[in-house]
Amino acid sequence: MYRSEPVSAPRLRLLGQFRLEYDTEAVELCMNAQRLLAFVGLRGHVSRTVLAGTLWPDVTEEHARGSLRTALCKLPGQERALLHCNRDSMSIADCVTVDAHALAETALSVVRATGTPDDRPALAVLRDCGDLLPGWDEDWVLLERERLRQLRLHALDAVAESLARAGCHALALEAALASVRIEPLRESAHRAVVSAHLAEGNVIEAVRHYRAFQRLLREELGLEPSHRFARMIPPTDSSPPITAR
Template structure:
């Protein structure tokens, strides 16, 4: 089944970070039930085999039931006046002109990790910071896996971004990136090292010491361990 390609197309944007939201011309439209799950799955994968889609979205159903549910969901998506899904007998793909915020986030993260683009651009930084988790209220197995993958990618990018901004003499932006990483994963030592490094670069020794002590107490309370020797050596020792 294919939506009609003769109908006028409107720009479509699929938001999966924070919550599910489909927009046409920046105006939200309602997507219900299984059609929402189908669009999210194909939106993340871009293209997948019909059997993979059916088996992932309806894992407890028989093959015939899953394929029937898939056909119903495709029919619901085909009612929009812009093509969202492109189908062949064996595959289902997201239409080329549908943008997805999760892809924009992963592309920005890769740009940082691979050193592409200007790293002192506030917009590039905010593009990483101002994003929620992937479909946080969904507990489907395929969502959980995608959410954790995107979370780790974002954390690594924020750590790298903080380090590079500090190296370019931009400690305030480096601190912002490091604190964003801390908010996502409070027990991640690399993010806390970046926070302390940014404070030290600005000459804020008291802030650096206070943050290190707070992290040390957190580690003791949660895991019963101490910060690494590498982290401890970052903290200036008092003169004898």
Template sequence: MPRTVLAGTLWPEVTEEHARGSLRTTLWKLPRGELPLVRCCGDVLMVAPALRVDVHVLTRTALGVVAGGAPPPYRHPPLGLLTGEDLLPGWDEDWVLLERERLRQLRLHALDSLAHTLIEQGRTALAMEAAWAGIRAEPLRESAHRVVVSVHLAEGNVGEALGHYAMFRTLLNEELGIEPSLRFTRLLGERLPYPTAPQHHDRRSTMPATVQNLSSSLGGPVSHVTHRVD
């Protein structure tokens, strides 16, 4: 990238002369080792080919997980997805905000996909780690909480599955004033061995018996949806 373009991108709110001066200072402060971080070719700057850029590694890894590129079962799951900070924390330039959110969403989707794959492989402890990494990044992300419940159910821990659902339902009500999705309640309703309850002529009679019993066990209706779930 030309120096002028790079300087204007990194320091857009100052004069061109000031921006180029800031760029020169930054380049001068870069560590000097056997392998340079940035190559200078006249007025053009480029990242050294041998340099490992964490953003590039994250992008390749996450896209591979989401696309199913890594051959299952994972011999070495890409657990590097479990940790990581947002892109350039503290920067508020427009280009950073867009890239930061794109990478955050990509990582969250990759964590969901990785967790589901690990559940299928019976590696529930690692699946739980992936799910909680997603929750730490976004506490209100339902898909990550569904994975936690799925892990508990896969392990036969029905009580913990119910407890986590109840915790998330309370959190969602307190923060957003809404209920978990019907997909979440169906996940529990289809997997729990509740006996069929007698049907009553009230507004809940059109809901599956398993979901009605789930509602009672959690102390209230699990959803405001009253149509039949096929």
């Protein structure tokens, strides 16, 4: 479909799916053009040698550089302006917003915070974003996906702790459960869930969640929760004693 000059800055969405859009209008690109934009978008600036060798690792350097030139040619004319190219390198244009960078910046701002900022906007970003380029299994994607996943998990832990200190227990629980959904075997997220329940006086909910995690850990890894976690749980008349190895 013909598109006139874009009315807003282009957005490169890499979380949840690949999508290049202006306003709400998506641009269809072939797979190699998507890979090219995604890699340069994530790196910001990269040499042509690294770019060609990473995207086409199983061919000669000459062949890889030829594939890179072909991928560039397959970008529609207007989309070529998204990349600044010179003889030795490429970079993403300043006008392009990349959602993976926004996620990383949000996560880093949370984990670096020393005060008590309002974490509710950060919670929405961290909770609602998807994984980086799901279904793409190239090494450069897997490494970046894991980096962003770890940043997101640590940020959600920090948000849960900050919101709990501020007395926002429901939101703290939301942050902790979002972390649990991403990585069900991560103990720190489960501790945050239990901490939020205890802060509201919901002891039974805390015990129930602890025991569910305990069963999961036994079934999946043959392990027990840490002593630190076990000590968080007060004894109840209706439950056997909490134990940990």
